[in-house]
Amino acid sequence: MKRGESPLLDEYLDHLSGELDRSEHTVRAYSKTISDWLSHLRELEGGEDHLDLTLTTVHNFLGELAEMGLGKASLARSVSGLRHFFSFIERRRGIPLSHLQTIQPPKVGRHLPRVLTEDEVTVMFDACQGPDFISKRDRALIEFLYATGCRISEACGVEWSGLDLEDGSGKVFGKGRKERIVLFGGACERALVDYRPEWRGRVKGADGRVFLNARGGALTTRGALDAVKKRAEAVGCCGVTPHTFRHCFATHLLDRGADLRTVQALLGHASLSTTQIYTKVSIHRMTEVFQQSHPRAHQI
Secondary structure, eight states, rough: OOTTTTTTHHHHHHHIIIIIIIOHHHHHHHHHOOOOOOOOOTTTTGGGGGOOOOOHHHHHHHHHHTTTTTOOOHHHHHHHHHHHHHHHHHHHHHOGGGGGGGOOOOOOOOOOOOOOOOHHHHHHTTTTTTSSSHHHHHHHHHHHHHOOOOOOHHHOOOOOGGGGTTTTEEEEEEEOEEEEEOOHHHHHHHHHHHHHHHHHOOOOOTTBBBOOOSSSBBBOHHHHHHHHHHHHHTOOOOOOOOHHHHHHHHHHHHHTOHHHHHHHHHTOOOOOHHHHHHHHHHHHHHHHHHHOOTTTTTOO
Protein backbone atom coordinates (compact mmCIF):
# COMPACT_ATOMS: atom_id res chain seq x y z
CA MET A 1 0.00 0.00 0.00
CA LYS A 2 1.41 3.39 -1.04
CA ARG A 3 0.51 7.04 -0.64
CA GLY A 4 -2.78 7.77 -2.36
CA GLU A 5 -4.20 4.31 -1.69
CA SER A 6 -5.32 5.04 1.87
CA PRO A 7 -6.41 8.46 3.18
CA LEU A 8 -5.76 7.22 6.72
CA LEU A 9 -2.17 6.27 5.89
CA ASP A 10 -1.60 9.57 4.05
CA GLU A 11 -2.91 11.53 7.03
CA TYR A 12 -0.65 9.68 9.43
CA LEU A 13 2.49 10.06 7.30
CA ASP A 14 1.78 13.79 6.89
CA HIS A 15 1.54 13.96 10.68
CA LEU A 16 4.92 12.26 11.09
CA SER A 17 6.84 14.26 8.52
CA GLY A 18 5.05 17.59 8.77
CA GLU A 19 3.87 18.07 12.34
CA LEU A 20 6.47 15.97 14.16
CA ASP A 21 9.37 16.52 11.70
CA ARG A 22 10.43 12.89 12.02
CA SER A 23 13.39 11.73 9.93
CA GLU A 24 12.97 10.19 6.49
CA HIS A 25 14.16 6.86 7.92
CA THR A 26 11.52 6.90 10.68
CA VAL A 27 8.72 7.85 8.30
CA ARG A 28 9.74 5.07 5.90
CA ALA A 29 9.87 2.46 8.69
CA TYR A 30 6.51 3.46 10.17
CA SER A 31 4.98 3.65 6.70
CA LYS A 32 5.86 0.01 6.04
CA THR A 33 4.43 -1.15 9.38
CA ILE A 34 1.17 0.79 9.12
CA SER A 35 0.74 -0.08 5.46
CA ASP A 36 1.02 -3.77 6.31
CA TRP A 37 -1.37 -3.29 9.24
CA LEU A 38 -4.01 -1.57 7.11
CA SER A 39 -3.67 -4.26 4.44
CA HIS A 40 -4.27 -6.82 7.18
CA LEU A 41 -7.41 -4.95 8.28
CA ARG A 42 -8.71 -4.82 4.72
CA GLU A 43 -8.82 -8.59 4.74
CA LEU A 44 -11.08 -8.48 7.79
CA GLU A 45 -14.74 -7.60 7.76
CA GLY A 46 -15.10 -3.83 7.70
CA GLY A 47 -11.77 -3.03 6.01
CA GLU A 48 -9.32 -0.46 7.33
CA ASP A 49 -12.16 1.57 8.85
CA HIS A 50 -12.94 -1.39 11.10
CA LEU A 51 -11.43 0.17 14.24
CA ASP A 52 -13.31 -1.80 16.90
CA LEU A 53 -10.13 -3.72 17.52
CA THR A 54 -9.01 -6.17 20.15
CA LEU A 55 -5.58 -7.27 21.32
CA THR A 56 -6.22 -10.58 19.57
CA THR A 57 -6.44 -8.75 16.23
CA VAL A 58 -3.08 -7.12 16.85
CA HIS A 59 -1.44 -10.31 18.10
CA ASN A 60 -2.68 -12.19 15.03
CA PHE A 61 -1.07 -9.55 12.82
CA LEU A 62 2.23 -9.75 14.71
CA GLY A 63 2.05 -13.54 14.47
CA GLU A 64 1.80 -13.27 10.71
CA LEU A 65 4.87 -11.03 10.64
CA ALA A 66 6.79 -13.55 12.75
CA GLU A 67 5.77 -16.38 10.43
CA MET A 68 7.16 -14.37 7.50
CA GLY A 69 10.55 -14.42 9.22
CA LEU A 70 10.61 -11.00 10.89
CA GLY A 71 13.21 -10.98 13.68
CA LYS A 72 12.65 -9.85 17.25
CA ALA A 73 14.19 -6.43 16.68
CA SER A 74 11.96 -5.81 13.64
CA LEU A 75 8.90 -7.02 15.55
CA ALA A 76 9.76 -4.63 18.38
CA ARG A 77 9.90 -1.74 15.90
CA SER A 78 6.57 -2.83 14.45
CA VAL A 79 4.97 -2.78 17.91
CA SER A 80 6.37 0.69 18.54
CA GLY A 81 4.95 1.89 15.23
CA LEU A 82 1.53 0.40 15.94
CA ARG A 83 1.32 1.92 19.41
CA HIS A 84 2.16 5.35 18.01
CA PHE A 85 -0.41 4.93 15.24
CA PHE A 86 -3.12 3.88 17.70
CA SER A 87 -2.45 7.00 19.79
CA PHE A 88 -2.75 9.10 16.64
CA ILE A 89 -6.11 7.51 15.71
CA GLU A 90 -7.44 7.97 19.24
CA ARG A 91 -6.60 11.67 19.21
CA ARG A 92 -7.78 12.37 15.66
CA ARG A 93 -10.86 10.15 15.46
CA GLY A 94 -11.86 10.08 19.12
CA ILE A 95 -11.95 6.28 19.02
CA PRO A 96 -10.83 4.65 22.31
CA LEU A 97 -7.83 2.49 21.50
CA SER A 98 -5.89 2.89 24.74
CA HIS A 99 -6.44 -0.80 25.52
CA LEU A 100 -4.15 -1.59 22.60
CA GLN A 101 -1.27 0.31 24.21
CA THR A 102 -0.68 -2.75 26.42
CA ILE A 103 0.87 -4.70 23.54
CA GLN A 104 4.50 -5.35 24.36
CA PRO A 105 7.37 -5.91 21.95
CA PRO A 106 9.31 -9.17 22.32
CA LYS A 107 12.42 -8.88 24.43
CA VAL A 108 15.48 -8.37 22.28
CA GLY A 109 18.87 -9.44 23.57
CA ARG A 110 21.62 -6.87 23.18
CA HIS A 111 24.56 -8.11 21.15
CA LEU A 112 28.01 -6.63 21.37
CA PRO A 113 28.57 -4.43 18.30
CA ARG A 114 31.30 -5.22 15.82
CA VAL A 115 34.41 -3.13 16.43
CA LEU A 116 37.47 -2.86 14.20
CA THR A 117 40.92 -2.69 15.68
CA GLU A 118 42.87 0.54 15.28
CA ASP A 119 45.02 -1.17 12.63
CA GLU A 120 41.93 -2.25 10.71
CA VAL A 121 40.63 1.31 10.75
CA THR A 122 43.96 2.47 9.32
CA VAL A 123 43.62 -0.12 6.55
CA MET A 124 40.21 1.35 5.74
CA PHE A 125 41.75 4.81 5.38
CA ASP A 126 44.49 3.42 3.17
CA ALA A 127 41.83 1.86 0.93
CA CYS A 128 40.66 5.37 0.01
CA GLN A 129 43.98 6.63 -1.36
CA GLY A 130 43.62 8.21 -4.77
CA PRO A 131 43.48 11.59 -6.54
CA ASP A 132 39.91 11.24 -7.80
CA PHE A 133 36.78 12.82 -6.32
CA ILE A 134 35.23 9.58 -5.01
CA SER A 135 38.42 8.46 -3.25
CA LYS A 136 38.88 11.82 -1.54
CA ARG A 137 35.21 11.96 -0.58
CA ASP A 138 35.25 8.44 0.86
CA ARG A 139 38.45 9.18 2.81
CA ALA A 140 36.93 12.38 4.23
CA LEU A 141 33.65 10.59 5.03
CA ILE A 142 35.28 7.70 6.88
CA GLU A 143 37.68 10.03 8.70
CA PHE A 144 34.71 12.15 9.78
CA LEU A 145 32.67 9.15 10.96
CA TYR A 146 35.56 7.76 12.99
CA ALA A 147 36.75 11.13 14.32
CA THR A 148 33.34 12.32 15.50
CA GLY A 149 31.36 9.16 16.24
CA CYS A 150 28.50 10.60 14.18
CA ARG A 151 25.52 8.63 13.00
CA ILE A 152 25.45 8.37 9.22
CA SER A 153 22.37 10.60 8.99
CA GLU A 154 24.27 13.28 10.95
CA ALA A 155 27.30 13.03 8.67
CA CYS A 156 25.22 13.21 5.49
CA GLY A 157 23.45 16.30 6.82
CA VAL A 158 26.55 18.24 7.88
CA GLU A 159 27.28 21.47 6.00
CA TRP A 160 30.54 23.34 5.47
CA SER A 161 29.04 26.32 7.29
CA GLY A 162 28.71 24.10 10.36
CA LEU A 163 32.39 23.10 10.42
CA ASP A 164 35.26 25.00 12.00
CA LEU A 165 38.34 23.41 10.46
CA GLU A 166 40.74 25.50 12.50
CA ASP A 167 39.06 24.69 15.80
CA GLY A 168 38.35 21.04 14.89
CA SER A 169 34.66 21.18 15.73
CA GLY A 170 31.36 20.91 13.91
CA LYS A 171 27.63 21.27 14.33
CA VAL A 172 25.39 18.32 13.46
CA PHE A 173 21.73 17.51 13.96
CA GLY A 174 20.95 14.23 15.69
CA LYS A 175 17.72 12.39 16.43
CA GLY A 176 14.71 14.67 16.51
CA ARG A 177 16.78 17.40 14.81
CA LYS A 178 18.55 18.04 18.10
CA GLU A 179 21.68 20.09 17.55
CA ARG A 180 24.98 18.97 19.05
CA ILE A 181 28.66 19.77 18.72
CA VAL A 182 31.18 17.16 17.56
CA LEU A 183 34.96 17.27 17.66
CA PHE A 184 37.58 16.05 15.19
CA GLY A 185 41.34 16.06 15.01
CA GLY A 186 44.08 16.84 12.52
CA ALA A 187 43.73 13.70 10.41
CA CYS A 188 40.08 14.40 9.70
CA GLU A 189 40.81 18.09 9.08
CA ARG A 190 43.49 17.23 6.49
CA ALA A 191 41.11 14.83 4.73
CA LEU A 192 38.39 17.49 4.57
CA VAL A 193 40.81 20.16 3.32
CA ASP A 194 42.11 17.76 0.65
CA TYR A 195 38.56 16.93 -0.42
CA ARG A 196 37.16 20.46 -0.54
CA PRO A 197 38.67 21.53 -3.92
CA GLU A 198 37.11 18.42 -5.46
CA TRP A 199 33.82 19.38 -3.79
CA ARG A 200 33.93 22.87 -5.34
CA GLY A 201 34.38 21.39 -8.80
CA ARG A 202 31.50 18.96 -8.38
CA VAL A 203 28.77 20.61 -6.25
CA LYS A 204 25.36 21.18 -7.84
CA GLY A 205 22.68 22.55 -5.59
CA ALA A 206 23.49 20.52 -2.47
CA ASP A 207 22.75 23.42 -0.10
CA GLY A 208 26.30 23.43 1.25
CA ARG A 209 26.27 19.76 2.24
CA VAL A 210 29.81 18.46 2.74
CA PHE A 211 29.40 15.00 1.28
CA LEU A 212 28.26 14.73 -2.33
CA ASN A 213 27.34 11.93 -4.68
CA ALA A 214 29.02 11.49 -8.07
CA ARG A 215 26.49 13.82 -9.74
CA GLY A 216 27.16 16.68 -7.32
CA GLY A 217 24.01 16.30 -5.24
CA ALA A 218 23.85 15.65 -1.51
CA LEU A 219 24.99 12.14 -0.56
CA THR A 220 22.15 10.06 0.87
CA THR A 221 22.49 7.66 3.78
CA ARG A 222 22.01 4.81 1.31
CA GLY A 223 24.81 6.18 -0.86
CA ALA A 224 27.10 6.53 2.16
CA LEU A 225 26.32 2.97 3.25
CA ASP A 226 27.20 1.62 -0.20
CA ALA A 227 30.42 3.66 -0.31
CA VAL A 228 31.64 2.39 3.07
CA LYS A 229 30.70 -1.24 2.34
CA LYS A 230 32.51 -1.10 -0.99
CA ARG A 231 35.70 0.24 0.59
CA ALA A 232 35.53 -2.29 3.42
CA GLU A 233 34.98 -5.29 1.16
CA ALA A 234 37.91 -4.18 -1.01
CA VAL A 235 40.27 -4.75 1.95
CA GLY A 236 38.54 -7.85 3.30
CA CYS A 237 36.57 -6.17 6.11
CA CYS A 238 33.14 -7.61 5.38
CA GLY A 239 30.15 -6.55 7.48
CA VAL A 240 31.41 -3.01 8.04
CA THR A 241 28.83 -0.21 7.87
CA PRO A 242 29.04 3.53 8.64
CA HIS A 243 27.68 2.77 12.13
CA THR A 244 30.69 0.49 12.73
CA PHE A 245 32.85 3.61 13.02
CA ARG A 246 30.57 5.00 15.72
CA HIS A 247 31.19 1.79 17.67
CA CYS A 248 34.93 2.06 16.99
CA PHE A 249 34.97 5.69 18.11
CA ALA A 250 33.43 4.88 21.49
CA THR A 251 35.35 1.68 22.14
CA HIS A 252 38.75 3.07 21.18
CA LEU A 253 38.21 6.10 23.43
CA LEU A 254 37.41 3.83 26.37
CA ASP A 255 40.37 1.58 25.53
CA ARG A 256 42.63 4.63 25.82
CA GLY A 257 41.23 5.79 29.14
CA ALA A 258 38.32 8.13 28.34
CA ASP A 259 35.62 8.21 31.01
CA LEU A 260 32.11 7.00 30.25
CA ARG A 261 30.41 10.36 30.80
CA THR A 262 32.67 12.03 28.24
CA VAL A 263 31.96 9.31 25.68
CA GLN A 264 28.24 9.66 26.38
CA ALA A 265 28.40 13.40 25.66
CA LEU A 266 30.46 12.92 22.51
CA LEU A 267 28.02 10.33 21.17
CA GLY A 268 25.00 12.45 22.04
CA HIS A 269 23.37 9.69 24.10
CA ALA A 270 20.53 10.88 26.31
CA SER A 271 21.02 7.98 28.71
CA LEU A 272 24.26 6.65 30.18
CA SER A 273 22.86 3.10 30.00
CA THR A 274 22.99 3.31 26.19
CA THR A 275 26.70 4.12 26.33
CA GLN A 276 27.49 1.38 28.82
CA ILE A 277 27.37 -1.34 26.16
CA TYR A 278 30.77 -0.05 25.03
CA THR A 279 32.30 -0.83 28.41
CA LYS A 280 31.36 -4.46 27.78
CA VAL A 281 33.00 -4.29 24.36
CA SER A 282 36.12 -2.77 25.88
CA ILE A 283 36.33 -5.45 28.60
CA HIS A 284 35.74 -8.14 25.97
CA ARG A 285 38.62 -6.78 23.89
CA MET A 286 40.91 -6.57 26.93
CA THR A 287 40.08 -10.17 27.78
CA GLU A 288 40.99 -11.27 24.25
CA VAL A 289 44.31 -9.40 24.43
CA PHE A 290 45.06 -10.94 27.82
CA GLN A 291 44.27 -14.45 26.62
CA GLN A 292 46.45 -14.02 23.56
CA SER A 293 49.35 -12.21 25.19
CA HIS A 294 49.86 -13.24 28.82
CA PRO A 295 52.41 -16.05 29.11
CA ARG A 296 50.47 -17.87 31.84
CA ALA A 297 46.91 -17.22 30.61
CA HIS A 298 46.42 -20.78 29.36
CA GLN A 299 48.31 -22.69 32.01
CA ILE A 300 46.28 -24.91 34.34
